[in-house]
Amino acid sequence: MEDRKCHSGSRLSRTIIALTGFLCMCFLVALSQQTVVSGYADPGPTPDGTPFYLPLVMSVPTPTPTPTPIPAPGRIVYETRFDWTNNWEIFAMDANGSHKTQLTHHPERDSDAAWSPDYSQVVFASERIGADPPNREIYVMSATGDGSGATRLTFVAGKEYDPSWSPDGERIAFVSKRDGDWDIYLMDPDGTHVVNLTNNKYTDTDPSWSPDGSRIAFASDRHDPGQNSEIYTMKKDGTDVTRLTNNMYSDGDPSWSWDGTRIAFECFRDGNSEICVMNANGTGQQRITYNEVSDSDPSWQRWGDQIVFGSYRTGNGDVYVMNSDGSGVTQLTDNPFIDGDPCARPSGP
Secondary structure (H helix, E strand, C coil): CCHHHHHHHHHHHHHHHHHHHHHHHHHHHHHHHCCCEEEEECCEEEECEECCCCEEECCCCCCCCCCCCCCCCEEEEEEEEEECCCCEEEEEEECCCCEECCCCCCCEEEEEEEEECCEEEEEEEECCCCCCCCEEEEEEEEHHHHHHHEECCCCCCCCCEEEEEEECCCCCEECCCCCCCCCCEECCCCCCEEEEECCCCCEEEEEEEEECCCCCEEECCCCCCCCCCCEEECCCCCCCEEECCCCCCCCEEECCCCCCCEEEEEECCCCEEEEEECCCCCCCCCEECCEEECEEEEEECCCEEEEEECCCCCCCCCCEEECCCCCEEEEEECCEEEEEEEEEECCCC
16 A cells, blocks of 8 residues: 555656646747847737736846036126226126126225125125215125115124125124124124124134034134234134134134135235135145235135135236145236135026
């Protein structure tokens, strides 16, 4: 009985193996005659005429990552003094010096222009209220117009100048003498909620926001009142004041790099102003311009590792651009008037 079962199982196994081999042979024959349609094998129609597809094993190529686009160079605002009127006006131009456009048209001085974070507006200082002696106040205007319709933001007897818009657009830093000495203040973009950040008897000027909006770089003579200024940073609420430079001559007008790792600034290391750069913590200070005339007002472009600045190297004040190591200097303005105090921006709306 046991032998019969074993023999019966052997015959059944042989039958299954033979049948499996026959089916495999049929499949291979069908596969050899297949056509490929949209990545699938077509062995022909089923008995009822419905097409039947067998999926093929296909390698999927690794997708090529899309590179992050780099913003194209945009516009630069700067100020020009017309010699025949001794009046300053605000202009804008492309990063290569083309398409110069006059933004303000007023008989009194307009200067200290800076971009809003969305690049739709320009904040600036103006003496257009006609006070005697002239009283400079902070205004804002559209970046695309002709300067008409500018809105006044400050209304005090003391002079205000050098505005700087926070990266989030919520606050504007500026310099004012409204309390008797030069301090750095903050206000909302409509001129409300004014706060004195430095609030001391020293001269604090030249505010510049870090790209993340957490700190403000500025110049101050608090270490040596009435003498040379140095570069400091502080938190946006005025706390944690940190000194970055310590030199025999004044350092001022700081400007953060686009990535927040470095700061460009004016340095008076040889009796005239030059451009220097340093790490954001004050280390690695180095001079990048070497001229017998003034190089000043650095502004680090946000679209690349370049700095725009003003210089008298041709005998007349003009705006230039250079790499952050001082190489590749290119002149952007060339006219009989004085151009300076540039502020750079990338392309925007």
